[in-house]
Amino acid sequence: MLCCALYVVGALTAHAADRLVIVGDATWGGWNLSQSTVMQKSDENADVFKATVHLDANKEFKFLTELAFGKLEYRAGAGPVTLQSGVEAPLVSSEDEPTDGKFFVSESANYDIVCNLAEKTVVVTKATYQATALKHTALWMIGSATKGGWSIGEGTVMKQDATNPAKFSARTELKLGELKFGTNIYAGFDQMFYLRDVTDEGKIVFGGNDNKWNFTEEATYDVTVDVAAMTVSFTKVDPTAINAVETTSEAPARYYTLGGMQVEKPHAGVYVKRQGGKTVKVMIK
Known part of the structure; x- marks a missing residue:
């Protein structure tokens, strides 16, 4: 009886997945798992994942719970489904339907994507921001200057700005050492990074030679990356006066x-x- 009760409690409290990524020709990374788009888990509901990113029209995509094919996936079900902006559609688990139906959108644009794994629904809504095609939902600071060092899974997250989703920022302590900006917390070093432009410390390049930023002063910094302007800023902050008003x-x-x-x-x-x-x-x- 006790074992049964514990099983029931576990079943009720377990979440469908701890992570969700988007893959497919509709995304910037295509079917390359290392370039998959990481969705962000909602603060209010652990079964809800969100992303504001660009999708290409008439090209397919689906959702994975691991960086591997053949594991638990969320798809369109028995056939292809073209999602309409703001209209909820079924999100079909690969455990419930073996047919690998994909999702599509009819217009190339940035979309707010919301997946509810508990209710098995997906909604894509054309985003307010359309100034530049969005690739990422977050960036991660990785390197010996960061708290997590070179462990990608321990990278310092830089969150997407609510009003300008091409900007990512974080306040963090940086040590003597170097860093670069990762795009996928679940992937390895074969992913693409934002790196230092050798002609200008305040600019970034996407991919290419592994040029990193080097820090010679330990301090707390406000770090901002703008992937539309391809710029980066590191501003030292007085730790005794951090957001006193806030x-x-x-x-x-x-x-x-x-x-x-x-x-x-x-x-x-x-x-x-x-x-x-x-x-x-x-x-x-």
Whole structure:
């Protein structure tokens, strides 16, 4: 009886997958697993994964839970499915349907993609940002100057800006040493990196010679990478004055939809509120 109870509890609390990546000709990396697009797990629901990235029209894609084919996958099911912007569609597990049906979109654009593995649904919505084709949902700082060293799995995450998703930023302590920016936390060193432009320390190149940034002063830095402008900045921060205002109730509040899009003037509904380093779900009447 106890074993059965424990099994039931485990079944109810287990999540469908710990990771989700997008592969296919519709994505920048194609079918190369090392260049797959990493989706980000929602802070509010561990079964929900999100991405704002570019998809090419009339080209196929699907979702993997590991960087390997033949494992648990989420696909279109028995046949190809062309997703309509903002319209929910079934997300079919490879465990439920062996046919490898792929997803498509009819217009090349950046899309907000939301996969709910518990409900087995997918929604792609044409994104507000269309200035440049987006390849990544996050970047990772890797190297001897970082906390995680050369372990890619321990890379320091740089989050995508809510209003300008071509920008990625993080505040972190950097040691004496070197670093570069990875694009896939689950892949190895065969992935493509953003590297130092040898003609300008403030610029980046995508791929090519393995030129890294070298740090000769240990400090806390604000790091920002703009993959549209192909620039990078490292700004030293006084650790005694880090976001003193942002930790108070007087810090500016920012509101986002449950899908992660920032809303300047929220109306009635449920939103994610971020203020002073705290994030809560609120209902506005």
